[in-house]
Amino acid sequence: MSAHLLNDGTPMAGLLESVRSGNLRVGDGAMGTMLQSAGLDDGGAPELWNVEKSDEISRILGGYADAGAQLLTTNTFGGSRPRLQMHGLEDRVIELNKAAAQIARQVADAHEGCFVLGDIGPSGDLLEPMGTLTPESAQELFAEQITGLVEGGVDGILIETMSDLAEVRAAVAAAKQVAPNLPIFATLSFDTNLHTMMGVSPSQAVVELTDMGADVVGANCGRGFAEMQTIAEQMTQARPEGSLLFMQSNAGLPELVGADFVYNGTPEGMAELAGQLKDMGVDVVGSCCGSTPEHTAAIRSVMLG
DSSP: OOTTBOTTSOBOOOHHHHHHHTSOOBOOOOSHHHHHHTTOOTTOOGGGHHHHSHHHHHHHHHHHHHTTOSEEEOSOTTOSHHHHHTTTOGGGHHHHHHHHHHHHHHHHHTSTTOEEEEEEOOOSSOBTTTSSBOHHHHHHHHHHHHHHHHHHTOSEEEEEEEOOHHHHHHHHHHHHHHOTTSOEEEEEOOOTTSSOTTOOOHHHHHHHHHHHTOSEEEEEEOSOHHHHHHHHHHHHHHOOTTOEEEEEEOSSOEEEETTEEEEOOOHHHHHHHHHHHHHHTOSEEEEOTTOOHHHHHHHHHHHOO
8 A cells, every 4th residue: 555545545644734634643652662572682772673673663563553553653763873873883874764664664554544753863962062063963964864764765754852952953954954845743851840951941842843843843751641741731831823732751650660660651541641631732642661552542542532
């Protein structure tokens, strides 16, 4: 099936059109914690699984799609050159990002009304003046990653878990440079004082991310359901007219159970949060660390129920 046709052969609405119309409301869930459950070693490179264990990536994404996710996120959170360099994989940026996108594309095309977001995480380097990375260099490294994602067939770009607006700006510029026709999603991660590590507030974020040219903005990760509700309240109150909002909370907080950390947020709790976010006017709800297809199914039951 073509990426742009439904199962009956009729054209599928575009990604942004589907969000604006309210037909697309459900994101997917965690990749990192799912990979750890599947055997990824601490310190291992998740992106290497896109070529060495592609069936596992397909299985995880398929689980989310089967549970009702309408957005599938590529396994490329650490797919930029600086992050891959930590594993000696800096010369495989295009290959690993393209492979990830192709896996997600294949899964999405097997599920009606499903889209693929190419995932861009923080580079791991600080921008000037806090660090040595220049905005131009940041844009260049994100452009390289996005090139691989576009070659693999993504429908949009997701810039997530960011804390520095300057880094987001570089990633947005890279997306517009490489793929000017693709929608851009951008989310920040807020810590215990409801600001990012670099001091950005939710209300500031929703305005500035929109001004940068991101089409859908919001928050991901964080410290559980109650905090995400507060962040969403602040964002919805400050959102510019026409701004689309996307929230992806962790599945609660990690707790030590025996020798393992287990997230304490249940699917039922995630459904309750999704209901609160929907009532506030949040357009799309997904989930982040610790979540599973069961959390996705709970979100879908509320957002499209």
